[in-house]
Amino acid sequence: MSLRENERRILAEIEQRLGEEDPRLARHLADFGGADQDGEPGFSGTKAFAWLVCGLIALVLFAMLTALYFSAPAPARTPPPSGQQQSAPQEVPAGTP
Template sequence: MSLSGKERRILAEIEEALEREDPELARRVAAINKIESDGDFPRAYGDRLRRWVLAHVWMIFTAGALVIFLLLLAVLTT
């Protein structure tokens, strides 16, 4: 969905005000926008993020299975 002319003008005014009031924040926002528009973010970080999430999911699953096993062992040995 594209922006109307009025919405583009309002956005441009907001950007200009941001650049005047906080140039450092404006620079950071511009850098983020460039990364997102270039499509580098998913390619650069996507695989690493997927591996990180998968590793943590497996760690949580393993810890849960271990807790269940230890609880069953405690119940069966009493």
């Protein structure tokens, strides 16, 4: 959404007065906005590096969790409750249908 010329003029005056009254705050707010040298919002070098580091950390974490999942032993089978006998498979004599 673009601003009308009058609104742009008012914002420029506010920015100028802020820069005169508190230059340190004005610099901080200008840096915080993330606008590049053309005035367009975008990634600065610091932000791009931070996103790269976060992505690498997430990738390493995902790889470690995947390796842990596939290297974990299978769950042990629990024996049947006591008092019940485990039925052994019956052998079928050879030659009987």
